[in-house]
Amino acid sequence: MTQFNSALHPAALMYAEEERAGKLSRREFMTRATALGVTATAAYGLLGLKAPAAAATAAQGGTMRIQQNVVAMKDPRTFDWSYLGNVARGWLEYLVEVNSDGSMRGMLLEGWEANDDASQYTLHVRPGVTWNNGEAFNADNVVWILNYWCDKAVEGNSMAGRMSSLIDAETGKARDRAIVKLDDMTVQLNLPASDITVMVGMADYPAAVVHPSHNPETMVADSLGTGPYRLESLEVGVKAVLVRNEGHTWWGHSAEGIGGAYLDRIEFIDYGTDPAAWMAAIESDEVDMLYENVGEFLDIASAIGWEQSDVTTGATLVFRFNQKTEVDGVAPYADVRVRQALSQAVNNGVVLELGYSGRGTEADNHHVAPVHPEYADIGRPTFDPSGTKALLDEAGMGDYEFELITLDDDFNRNSGDAVAAQIRDAGANIKRTIMPGSTFWNDWDKFPFSATEWNHRPLGVQVLALAYRSGEAWNEAAYSNPEFDTLLAKAMSLADADARREVMAEIETLFRNDAVIIQPFWRKLYRNFRPGVVGAGMHPSFEIHAYKLAFSA
């Protein structure tokens, strides 16, 4: 990535100070600094470190088989699974990319810079990028894709949420003059207020860049994109195959610091959600890497001799009460006393141990992770099972039979059992229901009390905005508190992590007092792969970067 600013962004220097003072983790520093347009090398330089060297030598060619669910392809902006992004990444690329260490780098953008209060971004298009139909990739394409993301009217377009500061609330489209083409290779974003999440939003898996002629119904057949591969076949639930796009010259080969696309063929093979089947696949020599591995199966995979890669994240499992869902005419969780009573019955440490074998860190029921830069430590949540029954009686729900519904997969189920058991011990009636994926996903956002898996996001404010702001599409807790919304809007305009942390402390306290969720732990994520596989390290958002994969020489 070329550095355009002659001077470094002032905030980057500030972050470096914070990192030295121990306020920021190195990962968070990398995310923040590179999001402001500082190159990864320069960012490491600010810490007085040398940038890490590229991975071991990779051999050219070969077929990599990856265990991963294969779901039906759809319009990228409506992607709802990381799986989709991983397959699409073969031929559709992203403007920017977040790496496992939290640093960002430009892909289709060569670089970008922000003004001092992060309300104006200048994006520089990478020269030399072509679509596989021969057209050149330029600023018009960037302007087009940004407008494409900003279309709020499209059902399930989650990019609209990520680009919300570019969108006019009235028209549901990008604001006038928000996206401006300066010249053929430069685009300027003008935001009404500072927004620090715009660039990381462009790296998330629904942000795959498609051609202006894109048609979701034919995208599987034509594989029109900029990437080095093309989709050879996709059979839902069975297999998806990427093969090298022979006629296309991929820009990455000549771009500095990118390189790759070593493999001739990449196969994603569906083995369902049962980890035992993944182990059988490993033992049968049918795969070279897993999408993810969990629980006790980590030990099995290691025993077979596979390598393990892990990453500490803000990925988590949240037990949320839906405050609006009615059961037999009453909304059992509308009353904060009920929610508080249930959450104070649960010791998060116990759930971490029983539900996730201690493979993570304890969380504090406010969905801001210690790895987030703006994390404010407000202490552990109240743990007082003895008070649960009294509080429930007070709310008139002492004899009510609660129901906790979770998905039938390893850690969802076990954590749910641990939560329910503790609630039962505290004297409340609770029923446990475990559903297979086929039935769980039909109604999951309406279940009154259930568990939702959340992926990692680089900034703490991002999840809060997606999941708990009033009326958001992904707010399955049905939480709506104007005070929370106001505070969050304030936090999202503060570029300085220290200033933001003060607001975050308020938000976290408010949120926890409202007892919106029981959040037992932050997960460490793991992935196993065959020895000799290169570029397959676990990513905090489960991303698999097809062009980085290879077998070692």
Added chain:
Amino acid sequence: MGLFVLRRFGVMILTALCLTFVVFVLTNLEPNLEKLAKTQGNARMSDEQVQTWLSNRGYDRADFVKYGEWLGVLPGYVIEGADGETRSRCLRPGVDPEAAPRFCGILQGDWGFSTVFKEDVSKIVLTRLSQTGKLMGWVMLVMVPSALIIGVLAGMREGSRLDRSLSTVSIVTTATPEYVSGVIFITVFASSAVGLKWFNGSATSAMEDITFLNFTLPVLTVALYGMGYIARMTRASMTEVMTAQYIRTARLKGVSFRNIVLKHALRNALIAPFTVIMLQFPWLLNGVVIVETLFNFKGFGWTLVQAAGNNDIEMLLGVSVVSVFVVLTTQLISDIGYVFLNPRIRIS
């Protein structure tokens, strides 16, 4: 004979009509349609969004009309949705709207479009059925001869040591369901836990290339279960024949035991097992559901599970039609075959 076959086909069509209509009504129940909308549209859709989604695609109309469209006796819907987009039943992705036919039901050879697999139902049914066909073929090849041999050997001399031991084996295999024997096989023969690792515990690669390694365990799992059953039937039939008058006569005349079994007893003893074997085909079609899921082999059973789990209406209807066809065809074969084995019975 010709009339008999013709009548059987009539029954088949009638059964298929009844069954598909039942499946159709069940899959078109309100909650099932909602499930469909959620899995196809977006897991986080609101109730109003679900309603528009359904009405945009014509799901909210009367069941008889929709069934008629599927059959091809009524023209397919063309609906201008609330979002301004025009959708048509007969229009496949990437096809020019002008070129779409007016009728597109099973009578026109159009099996519909699978919402889960995003493919023509006929294509999915064909690929998946051929996968299951491979599995069934190998199962039959292993199961039938071994079951007959065991049954005949056990039934030759009722109560002998050979009979007792073979009967025990067949009762044990029949009494062990596939989901038990399959798991035991995987643990013992395929995992590092025991360390034998003779075979593969996953049959995914067998979809493209069947080898001894990847197909032995699934075939064995299904075959063993069915084998015990057929062996028991054969044994019962064999012991009955062996006590018949004509066998005693033959023995008194001094015919060797070998000749009695092969020339006199066997043909009569095989009549009953033949029907049972033909009955195994429809049973296999369902029985493979567990084995295919366990060994991750994407065949017909697995498709059925996926379609049912996602309320894929047209896929489920396609599966029903195939099932009716398989059940009734095998019964037809069994009836006709019976005549050849037992001359006393005539088809009139």
